Amino acid sequence: MSLLGILAEAWRTLASHRGRASMTLFGVVWGTAAVIFLTSWGAGVQTMVERGFFRSGRNLTQVWPGRVRAEFSPAVDRRFLWFTNDDVLALRRRARLPDRIAGESSAHRGISFRERMRTLDVRGVEPVLQEMRGVTIAAGRGLGPQDQLQRRRVALLGVDARTRLLGAAGGVGSWIRIEGKPFQVVGLLARVGTQLSRDSSALDEQVWVPLSTYQGFWPAPWTEETVVGRIVFRIPDRNRLLEAQHEVRAILAERLRVPPDDDEAVGMFSSVEMLNRLGSERFTAVLFVLAVTTLGIGGIGVLTLMLDAVHERRQEIGLRLALGARPRDVLRQFFLETLVITLGGGVLGVLLGVGACLVLARIPAPDLVPLPELSPRIVVVAIACMATIGLAAALAPARRAMAVDPSIALRQE
Amino acid sequence: MSAAPLIALEGVRKTYAMGRAEVQALRGVDLAIGSGELVAIMGPSGSGKTTLLEILGCLSRPSAGRYQLEGRDVSQAEPDALAQLRGERIGFVFQSFNLLPRLTAAENVELPLLYRRVARAERRRRALAALAQVGLTERAAHLPAELSGGERQRVAIARALVNQPTLLLADEPTGNLDSRTGAEIMELLHGLHRGGRTVVIVTHDPAIGASADRCVTIRDGTIAADEPAP
Numbered sequence: 092m093s094l095l096g097i098l099a100e101a102w103r104t105l106a107s108h109r110g111r112a113s114m115t116l117f118g119v120v121w122g123t124a125a126v127i128f129l130t131s132w133g134a135g136v137q138t139m140v141e142r143g144f145f146r147s148g149r150n151l152t153q154v155w156p157g158r159v160r161a162e163f164s165p166a167v168d169r170r171f172l173w174f175t176n177d178d179v180l181a182l183r184r185r186a187r188l189p190d191r192i193a194g195e196s197s198a199h200r201g202i203s204f205r206e207r208m209r210t211l212d213v214r215g216v217e218p219v220l221q222e223m224r225g226v227t228i229a230a231g232r233g234l235g236p237q238d239q240l241q242r243r244r245v246a247l248l249g250v251d252a253r254t255r256l257l258g259a260a261g262g263v264g265s266w267i268r269i270e271g272k273p274f275q276v277v278g279l280l281a282r283v284g285t286q287l288s289r290d291s292s293a294l295d296e297q298v299w300v301p302l303s304t305y306q307g308f309w310p311a312p313w314t315e316e317t318v319v320g321r322i323v324f325r326i327p328d329r330n331r332l333l334e335a336q337h338e339v340r341a342i343l344a345e346r347l348r349v350p351p352d353d354d355e356a357v358g359m360f361s362s363v364e365m366l367n368r369l370g371s372e373r374f375t376a377v378l379f380v381l382a383v384t385t386l387g388i389g390g391i392g393v394l395t396l397m398l399d400a401v402h403e404r405r406q407e408i409g410l411r412l413a414l415g416a417r418p419r420d421v422l423r424q425f426f427l428e429t430l431v432i433t434l435g436g437g438v439l440g441v442l443l444g445v446g447a448c449l450v451l452a453r454i455p456a457p458d459l460v461p462l463p464e465l466s467p468r469i470v471v472v473a474i475a476c477m478a479t480i481g482l483a484a485a486l487a488p489a490r491r492a493m494a495v496d497p498s499i500a501l502r503q504e
Numbered sequence: 505m506s507a508a509p510l511i512a513l514e515g516v517r518k519t520y521a522m523g524r525a526e527v528q529a530l531r532g533v534d535l536a537i538g539s540g541e542l543v544a545i546m547g548p549s550g551s552g553k554t555t556l557l558e559i560l561g562c563l564s565r566p567s568a569g570r571y572q573l574e575g576r577d578v579s580q581a582e583p584d585a586l587a588q589l590r591g592e593r594i595g596f597v598f599q600s601f602n603l604l605p606r607l608t609a610a611e612n613v614e615l616p617l618l619y620r621r622v623a624r625a626e627r628r629r630r631a632l633a634a635l636a637q638v639g640l641t642e643r644a645a646h647l648p649a650e651l652s653g654g655e656r657q658r659v660a661i662a663r664a665l666v667n668q669p670t671l672l673l674a675d676e677p678t679g680n681l682d683s684r685t686g687a688e689i690m691e692l693l694h695g696l697h698r699g700g701r702t703v704v705i706v707t708h709d710p711a712i713g714a715s716a717d718r719c720v721t722i723r724d725g726t727i728a729a730d731e732p733a734p
Contacts, residue, residue: 103606410602413563414616414663415591417584497590498563500602501554501675 100424101431104400115392116436119477122386123440124447126473129382131448131463133375139461140371143287144362147294148224150329152336152361154322159349159356172347172356173311174319179217182322185342188335189324193220196305196320197291202256202298204267209256212292213269215305215320223325224294231263231278238301246274247299250282256298272308274300285459288362332363383476390433390480397429397488405495412497419493426489433481441473508575510670510702511537511560516569516579518555518725529555531725532569537704539670542697544713545706547722553706554675556722560704561594561673562586574670591619595664597693599676601656603648603663610635610644613663620667634662638692654685661692672696674705678712690715 105112156172179194186192197214218234228247238245246267248256257265257276265276283294302319311318322343326335336359341351349356401408408421448465456462518530529552537543547553558564559571562578565586571579578589596602603612613631622630635644638658648656657677664672674693678686690712697703705712713719721729 406602407604410604411615411619412587413561413590413596415587415619415667417587417619419584420587420619496564497587498558500596500598501558501561501563 098431101428101435104397104428105432108396108400111396112432115389115396116432116439118389118392119386119433119436120389120440120443122382122389122480123437123473123477124444125382125385126379126476127441127444127465127469128447128463129378130375130469130472131444131465132461133371133378134464134466134469135461137371137375138464139459140287140369141366143285143459144366145225146283146286147289147362148323148325150326150332150361150363151223152324152326152332152339152359152363153290154324154339154343155320155358156347157355157358160353172349173314173316174322174343175316176306176319177316178343178346179319179322181346182324182339182342186324186335186338188326188328188331188338190327191219191223191325193217193223193323194302194319194321195220195323196302196309196318197297198309200270202267202269204256204261204265207256207258211252211256212297213305214297214299215302215309216299217302220323221299223323226283226294227281229279229281231276233278234299234301239303242304242307243301244272244274244304245277245300247278247280248276249280249293249295249297249299251293251295252298253279255296269298269300270308287459288365329363332361336361386476386480389436390484393429393433393436393481394484394487397425397432397484398491401425401488401492401495404492405499408492408495409497409499412495413500421495422489422493424489425492426485429485429488430481433477433484437474437477437481440477441470444473445470509536510539510541510574511535512570512572513559513566514570514572516559516566516571518552518559518564519567529725530559530566533722533725533727535720535727535730537702539702540697540700542694542703542717543705544716544719545704545722546708546710546713546719547728551722552725553722555725557673557675557704557706560671561596562589587619591616592667593670595667595669595672597657597660597664597672597674597677599679601648601653601660601680603656603659605648608645608647609640609651609659609662612648612659613666615663616667630666631662634666635659637665638662652685653681654688657681657685657689658692661689661696665696670702672701672703674703676707677705678707678709 105116156174158170158172174194176194179192182192193216195214195216197212199210200213201208201210202213216234218236218239221233234245234247237243256267261276263276263279267274267276280294286293306317324339326332340357340359343357344351344353347356411421445465448463452462452465513533513535516530516533517528520527520529533556545553545556559566565581566579569579570577573589573593578586581589610628610631613634614627617627617630632641632644635641638661640655640658640662643651643655648659651659677693678689681689693703693705694715705716707713718732720727
């Protein structure tokens with residue numbers, strides 16, 4: 092049979108079961124569209140989650156000092172540990188896996204601007220932390236090495252910190268007082284947006300000053316050492332997170348003279364870990380399975396439709412066999428007919444799914460609302476699923492058609 | 505009769521399983537039909553006529569016994585080989601014509617050629633020649649629904665002839681036709697017989713039996729009588 096003949100037969104089968112055929116085809120169309128749309132959307136969610144977790148910096152790990160175990164010191168107030176500038180320097184010298192390391196100290200402090208008084212998260216940061224956090228300067232300048240070296244009294248303001256503290260009256264060049272100490276605002280940070288992971292406050296609400304200045308004004312009361320509140324490091328390869336954490340912990344443990352496996356002594360948190368634990372890949376996989384199931388149900392619809400068609404047309408099949416058709420000719424005819432029906436629905440489904448993704452992706456959405464992210468790979472996977480299900484659905488009707496007894500041609504009603 | 509008959513059945517049996525019971529449709533049939541004969545097979549309903557026709561037409565294989573067609577034993581032939589025999593050696597004419605309603609007369613006639621991989625133009629040429637043989641040239645482009653009963657059966661006969669088969673098998677070819685049209689169809693079959701073709705007709709109609717060279721009567725799955733027509 093020619094391809095045209097097969098197309099015509101497929102069309103006739105559909106036309107003679109109009110109601111059922113349209114529902115069956117709808118199943119295939121919808122299933123294929125769902126595979127494309129949901130998988131794309133899952134990819135969008137994944138990107139959104141990743142962006143949300145990395146808003147305060149990509150592949151960062153925070154390290155904070157904890158306390159030694161009770162075996163070493165029974166007195167609670169003698170058991171706490173702290174990091175110093177030397178620890179940061181030692182890490183920079185010895186740790187191989189992180190590519191950036193910075194110290195940071197912070198506390199909520201009262202800040203005044205003219206008559207206004209606000210309590211904000213004030214952070215002493217090493218200049219490299221600006222790059223690690225991935226912030227951009229909206230106005231003025233960022234913190235430079237000279238600010239750090241000379242302990243300058245300069246400050247960067249997050250968007251919300253600026254609004255709350257300066258209002259419309261101030262900007263770059265304004266003088267503010269942090270717990271009475273005068274600082275000049277030298278730069279404003281661009282909006283960071285919604286963070287899915289934050290350390291006590293959002294970046295947009297923070298006030299950044301040079302770490303050295305911070306340490307000078309607000310030293311630790313219990314020691315002469317230059318204390319650093321926490322250490323932040325970045326790794327270039329996300330898959331080596333555990334290795335990197337292990338390396339950093341070992342170096343710090345040695346310096347603090349605690350066992351290297353004591354995670355109470357050196358605490359760590361990474362948004363990478365969070366991201367992995369959330370398992371948005373698994374979420375996408377679940378969506379994919381749901382969509383493929385829908386497509387499979389569509390395939391079962393085609394299967395039963397074609398089984399009925401074979402039953403209705405067994406007289407015709409018997410006749411074709413009597414006229415010299417080999418069983419495999421009949422097999423091929425029904426196999427291709429079923430495949431044509433599935434593929435027809437599938438092509439419509441691909442168009443629908445791709446169309447829905449393209450239309451939705453154009454809609455302007457608020458910050459961190461996931462939009463479908465279509466990729467050629469998704470379309471290829473959807474077509475492969477659809478073709479596989481089409482082949483599976485075509486097999487049984489074709490085999491049943493092949494098994495029709497040719498003598499039925501003589502035994503008609 | 506020539507030394508090697510066209511058809512030779514020896515002790516042919518056909519058993520069907522009907523649930524637990526076994527139905528013996530044919531219980532040992534011996535039959536030889538020579539090339540160029542016109543044979544009528546008669547018998548009451550359920551006697552095994554149709555089963556015999558099935559076996560003669562290579563639509564099913566005998567459960568036991570031997571069937572030789574043109575000297576070749578086909579009793580155990582594989583499905584593909586049987587399909588090839590049906591396509592090349594045998595032409596079927598059915599009681600209710602068995603035309604595909606969606607195809608034109610010419611397309612229906614072309615069907616057997618389709619499975620022999622005949623090229624399109626050649627198919628059309630041969631189909632029109634076969635339609636001319638049954639006097640329906642001008643009806644080639646009509647659908648079965650647009651044809652009368654007699655015309656439909658002529659299309660079916662043209663389809664049976666299009667592969668130049670050695671054996672024409674007709675199952676109650678006049679059963680669905682009025683007597684005048686039936687007579688025309690019989691005249692057509694007689695004409696083909698006179699042209700040298702072997703024709704086997706299964707029928708209830710004694711008049712058809714009487715008009716054949718030879719009349720075989722089946723009863724309870726065996727041949728009850730095999731006599732030249734009076």
